[in-house]
Amino acid sequence: MSFKDILHPKTQAGEIIRDIVIVLLIVAVIGLVLFAVSGTWPALVAVESGSMEPNIPTYALVFVAEESRYGGWQTQEEALASGADPVFNGYGDVIVYQPNGKTGVTPIIHRAIEKVTSEEAASKWGFTGDAAHAGIITKGDHNKYPDGEPAYDQDKHSGIGSKYGISWLEPVKDEWIVGKAIFAIPFIGWIPLNLLYSILIAIGIIIVVEIIMKIVSKKKNADSLNRTEKRREERKKKRKQRGRGEIRYGS
Known part of the structure; x- marks a missing residue:
């Protein structure tokens, strides 16, 4: 079979298969380009929940870049101190991280609030043993307790990690960070979240x-x-x- 036969199949089924293969090749090329630009993988993250509403809506598709690119990143505490511009209508960068370093699960996309030392992790947040380590405290913009108090990911009773089988999320280590959110496209995240239907x-x-x-x-x-x-x-x-x-x- 020649290249011409592949591009111009003689049957309708062949034409459909050709078109599907072309679409898959285009998707692969786009993926490689995104990886080259972002420096991280996945370069796109779909938002599954409303924890970042209204600033990053559910089903948004978020472009993620390596945290050292595009000016680095800051916590909310650092951004307020430096007078940095708001990001996604709030202070502090939005980071994407693996919960407690767990791989093979959908990463969490929440705002970086403050950096803590191992001593602060123990005294201020109540961590003990190996969990009392330095890292980042994070929070979904929409996450609050019924009394209106902010529900940080690392609060013992926040329950943020329950969907991952984690009872208590620890401060985020640098090596757990996938990247920082650069921009979000509403609704498009439905496609990867419902991949079979999308295909x-x-x-x-x-x-x-x-x-x-x-x-x-x-x-x-x-x-x-x-x-x-x-x-x-x-x-x-x-x-x-x-x-x-x-x-x-x-x-």
Whole structure:
């Protein structure tokens, strides 16, 4: 099979498969470009919950960059002290991190609030043993207790880590940080969060488009054949008319 045969398959099924492969190749290229620009993977993170509402809505797709790029990052405490501009309508950068360093799970995307030493982790936040280490205190912008008090990720009773099977989230170590949020696109995050449905929808769209293109192409070909046939009939009539005229003239 030649490259030309691959680009121009002879069956409709072949055309659909070709289009799906092209889409997958485009997605792969986009992924490589995003990795090159962001310096981290994943370069895009979908927001599953409303913990950052309204500043980063549920189902937003967030572009994530390595924390050292684009001017580095600051905690809320540092941003307020330095007079930095707000980020996502709040002070302090929004970071993406692995809960307690756990891999293979959806990372948490919350705002960096303050840095703590191991002593502060123990005295101020109540951590003991190996959990009492230096790191970052984080919080979802929307997360509050019923009495209105802020619910930090590292509060013992916040329950933020329960979905990961973690009873108590520890201060975020530097090596747990995936990157910082640069910008968010609303609603697009639904696609990776519902990947199977998204793939089925994409395949369905490709099939429908191919069918429509086939119908349009057949109609154009039929119209072209009709016009050709009509012109042929008109030429035949003209030849017959000329023939009759010549006979009458000759008589």
